[in-house]
């Protein structure tokens with residue numbers, strides 16, 4: 001019996017997500033989402049993830065104060081780029097901050113610019129973010145967190161979600177309480193990364209601890225942390241009772257993986273994933289979009305983490321480049337050379353060679 005059959009028989013078909021998620025005015029069909037990742041989930045990556053079947057693809061976090069500056073300053077211009085929708089539908093933008101008025105203002109602006117869903121960051125562990133009492137620092141003051149959520153949900157008509165961790169540390173795992181308060185203030189969904197803030201990215205995500213959040217609210221809960229495959233996603237849903245999964249790091253270099261996982265969760269059929277030609281075209285499109293958005297030099301530099309990831313994923317699957325070519329891929333300042341190298345990443349299918 002293959003994995004899909006095991007899941008739909010022995011493991012229980014009730015784990016598969018056949019019902020669309022209703023998030024206020026928004027209906028989302030596919031139960032796997034691309035996580036917000038600063039410096040990573042640029043418009044190009046989000047477009048690819050959506051096209052390959054991710055239910056939602058979240059923007060990098062946008063600092064509320066920066067976004068409100070608009071095109072008037074460098075930070076403002078950068079945050080406009082981070083939140084760009086560029087035809088994505090649904091378009092999900094994450095905002096971060098600790099001041100309720102500023103978050104409400106940013107939410108209004110983001111919604112006016114076309115966001116279909118606004119997520120509030122209450123999970124980021126980074127010192128520069130929690131130092132400003134934003135991100136996961138909000139989990140230390142639930143009254144303030146609730147005021148902030150209320151300010152955002154009242155400022156916009158689009159649905160609002162909240163992304164959080166299990167709590168600040170092991171002594172204060174208060175995600176169920178924050179989720180309850182988020183629901184009471186009008187949030188339509190919560191995402192829980194199964195680690196505490198003090199863990200940063202250490203250890204393993206505790207999927208079973210997310211179940212207390214699922215039990216605490218009636219809005220959909222999304223489980224996040226260490227999901228790398230359809231098998232992980234099934235186990236994650238089983239342990240957490242969540243309605244969908246969110247995938248971050250595992251999507252680097254393979255934005256199609258989120259859609260593959262979504263499709264498995266929906267219909268129980270494992271897919272072989274896109275063929276080499278489709279992967280090649282996706283990697284090249286990713287680079288081309290970044291060059292167009294950021295200009296030749298900035299675009300190429302920003303693309304490097306993606307280029308390295310595409311190369312490493314391809315190498316792990318029997319393709320990739322020799323060491324000298326891989327170095328050129330991430331060091332070259334000649335976009336045409338990089339495009340050519342991307343063309344060599346994936347093994348050519350026999351029929352493609354013949355064509």
Ligand SMILES: Cc1cc2nc3c(=O)[nH]c(=O)nc-3n(C[C@H](O)[C@H](O)[C@H](O)COP(=O)(O)O)c2cc1C
Nearest residue numbers: 035036037038060061121193225226227247248249
């Ligand atoms: C490079 C990087 C940037 C991230 N940026 C954000 C962010 O902007 N907002 C956020 O809520 N989480 C951010 N995260 C956390 C991810 O959304 C996710 O919660 C975490 O990586 C765990 O999921 P994973 O194991 O699937 O990667 C970031 C993670 C990484 C690795």
